[in-house]
């Protein structure tokens with residue numbers, strides 16, 4: 001057994017082989033070892049000969065059946081005597097083990113396969129599951145923390161979960177649009193599907209090929225085209241050379257390359273510029289060339305990562321965007337090339353998503369929050385139906401005259417419209433001026449709308465309406481609602497807080513929300529013990545059963561380091577009736593707030609962050625309050641409590 005273990009390490013058998021060879025050629029008298037005599041012990045018939053370059057009876061053994069031979073001779077003995085076999089055997093053994101452990105031990109990106117991955121047929125064939133075009137099954141990606149070396153200690157940042165289990169299917173002939181705020185995980189998704197980033201968990205099948213199998217990935221690479229977020233172009237190469245290069249890399253037949261390059265350049269309107277060096281292209285031209293590169297070779301799946309977003313320099317200033325004509329043109333190209341393939345597009349333009357997509361998925365904080373057609377998302381996640389009422393010219397004229405005469409009457413002429421909406425649908429305008437008014441009608445009132453609009457049309461002339469427009473909420477609104485909810489959820493989990501100083505003098509600890517604004521109400525003041533510090537808070541009308549309910553809108557911004565801080569807050573407002581009373585929640589848990597005493601001592605009170613959807617009917621008051629002054633702010637994250645006054 002000792003010899004077996006000893007022989008398992010190739011350097012041992014190799015050095016023993018060398019020793020036998022050198023012993024056999026030590027002096028000129030030594031007969032050395034010829035290939036035909038490799039099966040014999042050392043020439044001087046060394047009695048200690050237990051291992052030879054080869055066994056003496058190897059060839060004879062093959063005359064026996066394997067079973068007979070194994071029983072007649074000790075198997076290990078046979079092997080011990082065979083350096084060649086040992087070297088060959090251990091080479092394969094260690095090679096297979098290296099491959100196996102390479103697959104099952106987590107790599108730098110914490111990616112590993114299951115211990116029995118080799119038993120799955122998909123690993124060997126590169127195929128798996130049924131042949132739906134793109135199936136994403138619980139895709140997860142964790143970025144490893146980075147280590148920063150300081151002068152005397154190193155600091156390791158935590159792992160970052162960029163994708164937390166993504167599930168979706170994408171069909172052929174379809175453009176699927178992935179929307180999401182910055183850092184949502186859109187590019188990570190594309191990078192995982194294209195093999196740029198290894199996947200940490202889950203899997204995705206692209207035309208039946210799993211991204212986690214190396215065979216699958218090499219099949220996938222042959223059938224995809226990618227337009228990355230940032231152009232990967234060579235300044236010295238002309239546009240057409242880029243296309244030729246990528247066509248050759250994809251292995252297209254040489255005869256087909258020239259016509260294909262011409263066609264692609266014409267499609268993106270770069271025929272003239274095709275011969276010019278890409279370094280002299282404008283930002284828009286570069287993006288168009290990248291789109292053309294992504295379509296070269298007729299790929300079955302195309303990834304377009306923000307194809308129309310780019311930065312370029314005009315007189316040293318960074319500017320972004322593509323002119324409307326070029327943009328339309330690129331949209332047309334994308335629309336036309338949809339047939340026969342699946343396209344995955346990421347964008348920050350709601351207009352682009354609305355126009356191009358067949359289905360939209362909204363990602364936030366590494367999770368897919370919703371998926372569906374644009375109309376479906378608007379009706380399911382929008383605040384409701386938006387109605388714009390335009391007033392007749394004569395009405396406006398009359399209002400203007402009244403204004404000039406200094407008479408109050410401008411608002412009076414709108415009153416019948418407001419009253420009509422209030423009486424029939426119980427809604428107030430969210431926006432108004434002399435020419436038009438906008439109302440948001442919640443989805444629950446959908447069944448009242450037909451009758452309501454019939455009646456409104458009958459009264460058009462009587463109440464001075466010139467036009468009525470009815471539409472669904474915008475995709476942008478849906479996006480903001482979804483992103484806001486995701487922020488709220490993640491802020492509650494993270495529990496990071498900032499200190500908000502209210503104009504009334506008290507301070508409130510609020511959870512951080514990465515959005516422009518959020519609402520906050522604090523509705524139970526009775527738990528404050530006045531003996532530990534006076535809080536300037538109006539407690540006149542409150543009782544334990546009926547606490548005073550106030551609400552402020554909190555405005556957020558990012559400071560120079562990118563950390564969130566409070567910009568200010570609106571004046572205190574009363575909480576709309578439709579907002580449910582707060583449950584007592586501890587700070588940092590589920591969006592609770594706490595009040596800080598004058599001496600910085602913390603007292604827990606009831607209060608919570610309000611979902612802005614609840615306060616949609618108070619947006620008029622929000623508009624007014626934005627012009628108000630802001631309270632001072634404090635940066636509780638940075639530790640330095642600098643007080644700053646600011647106003648919008």
Ligand SMILES: Nc1ncnc2c1ncn2[C@@H]1O[C@H](COP(=O)(O)OP(=O)(O)OP(=O)(O)O)[C@@H](O)[C@H]1O
Nearest residue numbers: 143144160162180181182183184185186187188189
């Ligand atoms: N190599 C990396 N190492 C560590 N974290 C990373 C790495 N790449 C991305 N991230 C983090 O993963 C998160 C998702 O990034 P990703 O680029 O996928 O976002 P995105 O939705 O494409 O954003 P954007 O709209 O700004 O392009 C971000 O918080 C980002 O900081």
